[in-house]
Amino acid sequence: MKTIIVADDLTGANVSNSLLAKNGLRVGSLDGLDDISVYSEFDAIGFHTDSRGISKEDAYKAVYDITSKASGMDVKFFNKRIDSTLRGNVGAEIDGMMDALPNDIISMLVPGFPNSGKIVIGNYMLVNGTPLENTDVRNDPTSPVLTSRVAAIVRQQSKKPVGVITMETILEGVNAIELNIKVLVNNGVKIIIFDSCTNEDIVKIAKAVLATDLPFISVDPGPFTNALVKELTPVxxxxxxxxxxxxxxxxxxxxxxxxxxxxxxxxxxxxxxxxxxxxxxxxxxxxxxxxxxxxxxxxxxxxxxxxxxxxxxxxxxxxxxxxxxxxxxxxxxxxxxxxxxxxxxxxxxxxxxxxxxxxxxxxxxxxxxxxxxxxxxxxxxxxxxxxxxxxxxxxxxxxxxxxxxxxxxxxxxxxxxxxxxxxxxxxxxxxxxxxx
Missing domain, CATH: 3.40.980.20 (Four-carbon acid sugar kinase, nucleotide binding domain)
Known part of the structure; x- marks a missing residue:
C-alpha cells in the first residue's frame, strides 16, 4: 500500500513516519517529488512544505501543489499531517489537500496524541490536563494558538463545512461512530473532527472511518494515520x-x-x-x-x-x-x-x-x-x-x-x-x- 504524508515541516513528516516505521513499514521523508519512482516499494512517503509560519494563502498553495503532483500515483490514501498543538495554517492546508483531490473527499481530523499528553474532549484540546490556550503555544512567535477549541481553529481558515463527533459517541463504539460519520456527511459536512483520549479511541475511529467506505484524507499529528495503516496492512x-x-x-x-x-x-x-x-x-x-x-x-x-x-x-x-x-x-x-x-x-x-x-x-x-x-x-x-x-x-x-x-x-x-x-x-x- 502507499500513503502520502504532507507535513508543514520536516520534523512533522519524520514524526509520522517514525510511528509507521515502528510497525515494520518502509517509510521515507523527501524534499520533493523528483524521481519518486525510485521509492515505489515504500509503504509511506512523507513530504514537508515548510509552511507553518507563512501566510495561509501560500500554505494552501504549497499543499495543493504537492498533493496534485502526487495524486497520480498509486496511493491508498493521503494524510495531512498537522502539528500536535495545532500551530500553523491548519484549515488552509486541509483545504489545499482537499481541493487537489476529487470533490467527494472527506477530511477525518483526529488531533489527539495521547502518548504525548494531548487529548481532545468536548472539542477542546488539553495538554497534560491544561487547556491548549494556556500552554506555551499561546506565545509561539510565528504561530500562536489562542483557543483550545479545535473546530474554531479549523474554521478560522477553512472554507469547508465542519462537524464534530464527541467523546459520547466515541465511547459508544465503532458502529455508533460510523453512523455519526455518515449522518454528518449526508448533511454536507466536509471536515469531521473527532474527540479522543486514548490510543484505543483512535483505533476505534480508524475502524469506523474505514467501515464507511467513504473517500477520505486523514488529518492528524500521526497516531490516527498509524492506526489506519495498521488496519489496512496485512498482519x-x-x-x-x-x-x-x-x-x-x-x-x-x-x-x-x-x-x-x-x-x-x-x-x-x-x-x-x-x-x-x-x-x-x-x-x-x-x-x-x-x-x-x-x-x-x-x-x-x-x-x-x-x-x-x-x-x-x-x-x-x-x-x-x-x-x-x-x-x-x-x-x-x-x-x-x-x-x-x-x-x-x-x-x-x-x-x-x-x-x-x-x-x-x-x-x-x-x-x-x-x-x-x-x-x-x-x-x-x-x-x-x-x-x-x-x-x-x-x-x-x-x-x-x-x-x-x-x-x-x-x-x-x-x-x-x-x-x-x-x-x-x-x-x-x-x-x-x-x-x-
Whole structure:
C-alpha cells in the first residue's frame, strides 16, 4: 500500500513516519517529488512544505501543489499531517489537500496524541490536563494558538463545512461512530473532527472511518494515520518485521528491576527458564523443548519475546549447591546453563519462519554461546546505546546480518533494558536499509 504524508515541516513528516516505521513499514521523508519512482516499494512517503509560519494563502498553495503532483500515483490514501498543538495554517492546508483531490473527499481530523499528553474532549484540546490556550503555544512567535477549541481553529481558515463527533459517541463504539460519520456527511459536512483520549479511541475511529467506505484524507499529528495503516496492512507484513527475541541469562538484582520496567513498558511475552534443569541431560532436553514450544506457539500473537533465567529475585539459584548436587564443577554447571539457553534461542530463531527480526542478549557468556550455536563469526559493531550496551549486525551463520543488541549483565539502571528494546525494535523496523 502507499500513503502520502504532507507535513508543514520536516520534523512533522519524520514524526509520522517514525510511528509507521515502528510497525515494520518502509517509510521515507523527501524534499520533493523528483524521481519518486525510485521509492515505489515504500509503504509511506512523507513530504514537508515548510509552511507553518507563512501566510495561509501560500500554505494552501504549497499543499495543493504537492498533493496534485502526487495524486497520480498509486496511493491508498493521503494524510495531512498537522502539528500536535495545532500551530500553523491548519484549515488552509486541509483545504489545499482537499481541493487537489476529487470533490467527494472527506477530511477525518483526529488531533489527539495521547502518548504525548494531548487529548481532545468536548472539542477542546488539553495538554497534560491544561487547556491548549494556556500552554506555551499561546506565545509561539510565528504561530500562536489562542483557543483550545479545535473546530474554531479549523474554521478560522477553512472554507469547508465542519462537524464534530464527541467523546459520547466515541465511547459508544465503532458502529455508533460510523453512523455519526455518515449522518454528518449526508448533511454536507466536509471536515469531521473527532474527540479522543486514548490510543484505543483512535483505533476505534480508524475502524469506523474505514467501515464507511467513504473517500477520505486523514488529518492528524500521526497516531490516527498509524492506526489506519495498521488496519489496512496485512498482519503478516508487519509482524514478520518487528518481532524481537530477548535472551537473558543474567542472574543479578539489577536485571529484575530492568525486567519489571520492560514488562510495564512493552508487555513482552515472557517465559521463565528453569535453569537448574540444564544440569541433568533428560531434564535439560525437556526444558529446552518446553520453553521453545511455548514461544513458538505464541509467535503470531506478540511482537517481543523474552526467555530469562531470572524474572524475580527469588528465581536466583544457588549455583554452588546446585552444581554439587549434580556432581559438576561450578564452571561446568555454568557452561551447561549457557549452552542450553543458547540452544533455546537457536531453536526459536530457526523454527520461527523468519519472524524473528532481531535479537537481544544479556551477558557475555550467553552472547558467545548463542552466536556459536548459530554458526556466526561475530558481530559487526554499529553503535553504542549506553556504555557496555552495543548495537550491531550478526556476521555469518543462520542469522547473518540480523540486528543484535548485547549488554553486560550488571550494566545500567532499571530503564536500560527498555531503552535497548526501543533501539532494537526501531532498527528491526528499518532493516530493509542495507548496512543500517
Amino acid at each position: 503478516e507484513t508487519t509482524k514478520s518485521k518487528q518481532k524481537a527475541l530477548f535472551i537473558i541469562g543474567t542472574v543479578s538484582g539489577i536485571i529484575t528491576d530492568q525486567m519489571a520496567d520492560f514488562k510495564a513498558t512493552y508487555a513482552p511475552y515472557t517465559v521463565k527458564i528453569n535453569s537448574e534443569d540444564f544440569l541433568y541431560a533428560d531434564r535439560a532436553k525437556n526444558e529446552i523443548e518446553r520453553v521453545t514450544n511455548d514461544i513458538l506457539s505464541n509467535i503470531e500473537d506478540h511482537h517481543l519475546f523474552v526467555i530469562a533465567t531470572m524474572n524475580e529475585k527469588s528465581d536466583k539459584i544457588d549455583l554452588d549447591a546446585a552444581s554439587k548436587t549434580a556432581h559438576l564443577s561450578v564452571h561446568d554447571a555454568s557452561e551447561k546453563i549457557c549452552a542450553s539457553v543458547a540452544e533455546i534461542g537457536y531453536q526459536i530463531v530457526q523454527r520461527s519462519n523468519n519472524q524473528i527480526g532481531g535479537v537481544y542478549t544479556s551477558g557475555g557468556d550467553i552472547t558467545k554461546s548463542f552466536l556459536k550455536r548459530c554458526q556466526a563469526n561475530g558481530i559487526e559493531i554499529k553503535d553504542e546505546i549506553i556504555p557496555l550496551a552495543v548495537y550491531g549486525r550478526v556476521i555469518g551463520g543462520i542469522i547473518d546480518n540480523t540486528p543484535i543488541v548485547t549488554k553486560g549483565g550488571l550494566i545500567g539502571d532499571k530503564k536500560t533494558l527498555s531503552k535497548c528494546a526501543a533501539y532494537l525494535t526501531t532498527k528491526i523496523s528499518n532493516s530493509f536499509y542495507k548496512g543500517e
